[in-house]
Structures are given as C-alpha cells and as structure tokens.
Amino acid sequence: MSQEIVDAVSQYLTPNVPIKLISQGAEAVVFTTPVHPYCPSNEITKDSKPVQYIIKYRSPKKYRHPVIDKQLTKHRTLSESRLLGKLYLIEGLHVPKLIATDAYNGYIWQEFLGEDLPNDCGFSNLKNYLWMNAKDPYNDVVKDTLFKVGEQIGLLHINDYCHGDLTSSNIVLVRDTNGTNWIPYLIDFGLGSQSNMVEDKGVDLYVLERAIISTHSSFSDKYNDWLIEGFSSVYKKQGKGGVQKLNEVLKRFADVRMRGRKRSMIG
C-alpha cells in the first residue's frame, strides 16, 4: 500500500525530485526533498547539509467514491494551505512557510523546520527535546522554551484559530541565531480551523496537556504550569477584555479535563 503511494508521488515529481518518506498518517504522507520546486538554491544549513523541503501528499483513498475523494482532497489541501497563509500574517506567530500548493493533486510544499538534536536524541520536536532534558528537567532554557510554546498557542487562540491536533510532536523547535535558545513553531494544521469556540480552544490545551502527561509524567505538572503561564501572558497583554477571555478558556479547559475531550452526546 505505502509503496504504491511512494510510486505515485515519484511519478508526479519526476526523477529530478528525489524524496524520502518521513511520516505516514491516515490522511497524508510526508516526504522530504532537497529540491525546491521553483527556486533553485544552493543554500546550506548550519550543520552544512543541503536545505530540505517538506512535501505533504494526501493520497486518493480507495474506500471513498472517486468524485467525493477528489473533492475532499482538494478541500483539505486547500484549507490547510489557506490556514498557513493566514497564520503567517499574525505577528509573532511562527508557522512553516508555504512554498506551493497543488490542491487538485493533493500536494503541499513547505519549508523544513527543525534539526537533529545532539546525542542521538532524535528530531527537535518538543517531545524529544523534553526527553533530552530529562536529566536536568527544570533548567531555565526548558522553562523559557515551554513559556514560548505557551505564547504561540495563546497567539493562535487569541486570533481565533485552533490547531486541532496539538501534541508535543507537532511543535518543532528551531534554534535561534545565537544557538542557545529555541523558537517553537507549530506544524501540521491538517485539523486546524478558524474557530472562536471556547470548547475548541479548551480541547487544544487539554490534548497538549495529556500529551505531556503521558510522555513526561514525572515533570508534567511544572511543564504544564509553564505552558499555561506563557499562554496567559498573551491574553493578559490585551488588558481587561483579554483577561476575561482567558478566564473563559481556562474555565472550559478545566471542564474538558474533568470530562475528557469528547462531549457526551447523550440526551
């Protein structure tokens, strides 16, 4: 099955664009490539490897009617790209750069973010980063990083957008120019949407909290506190109205925590 998808992508991209499969989900497969679709570049990253790009491909699903399949692929590819375009214009929010979209065929090209962490700790998403710091879990850099992650989520929510699948693997850390601190980027907006519903925001926070609890349970209390600190700081900057909104979201967050992500539909 997955070889079939890789073959289809290779054919679409021609042999001039070599690809490497890095992730497969239910909806899409993700590849990296060193080839830019339209701006040839000889740029080199800090660790002197060629710059990579991300290709996200939504393959046709055989269990759907072909007509509906085409519509869904197009709709989802486009809405994810649109979201990236809109989020880019929000000041202070970090999302990957959109390079190209081919909605009919289900392709999105994005910039590649992150790097490999030292000592074989894996790719620089929040999950691996926290594991890397497990020996000294409460150091200042970790605190600063989590606070900034919270800020990113706050910025997203205060502008009435929701991520929909906010896990610690969907937060990628990029080193700042000095190389000491980390700048968090939110990735994978496949389930994202524009939403002013407190429920969606509460669920976002809950999903991330659960992700942290399940992977870093010994330190999760403090980690989650720092995240919420960063999250709140964004709202508090907005004055009284911001604080009011913040309390609404936090209250709902507490509700969601009590009952779980899915609301009971009984009655």
Add this chain to the structure above:
Amino acid sequence: MQLPQFPGVNIEILLFQDVSNANDIRSKIAELPYAFIDARTICSVEQLMSAIYRVMIESKYNRLRTKSLHSEVLLALSPTSNIGEAFKKFGISDDTKNLIMIEINQDNDNSSLDKTVVNGEIVDFNDDNLQKNSDVNAIRKIYKIDQSVEFENISELSRATVNAIQLRGI
C-alpha cells in the same frame, strides 16, 4: 532555466531597465509570444517563479484559464481571478520603465526570444535588481495586504505574495 518537475520546458526570463518603447510593445503585445510584466509589481525571484510554477502545474493538469501560458503567468500572479484586472495590474503600461520579459518554451527547440523587441538595458534577473525597481506600496495594494501587517524586510512581503499566488481562486 528549467523547473525540476518540468524538464522539457525552457523558461527564459529577462529583466530590462530604462525601457523607452513601452508604448510600442503594448500596441503589438498580442502578436508577441512572450509575457511582459511591469517590474514594479515584482519584489523577488520567488514571487515570479511561484507564479510560473503554478502555471506549469495548471497546464499539466489541463486547468489553464487563458489562451496561452504567457497570459496565464499574469493571471497566476494576480490575487483575483479576473483576467482583465490581472493584465491591468501586472501587465505593461505606457509609463513602464522596468520590464520583465518571459518566454515559456515547451517544444524544447532553440529559444526564439527576440531581445530587440525591447529597447532597454538588460540586467541580471535577481532579487537585488528586482527590489531596486519594485514598488512596495503598490504590491501591498495589489495583494490587499492589510496596512496593520508590518514587514521587517522584503522577504517577508515576498512570502505573503507567494501565499496569495498559491492560494488564489482554486
């Protein structure tokens, strides 16, 4: 120049400065097998190339909306789906001083690009030369980028234009 996904297609791009015969070119634009773009509206190589990429994708999957690849480039640059408007905004006008000339050649034979059509000085098609001639305010206006959004540098503006080009009217 070629795009990796379209090895059989040659793309020639020339940037002219101090063009003196804009009026002339405009009058016979229908006969010339090239695309002409007012360089004021282009702030980076990335902006123009992303439009050309979109044209090539649409051409391959039979989604062209205009009669030729060259007119499609202007439409692809535009944030709206109105062809006339795209020509008015990005196309050559009588007071055009800096001009971009594009030929997309799918037959893979030798380029028939006739540089003598334009009376002007050819300079390298690169970000520096494009930035020098671009009109940031006009670009913001064309792409309807809210005045409240601030850009620290041209590459941020360029990125916003790429977003608009990739997402328009699908």
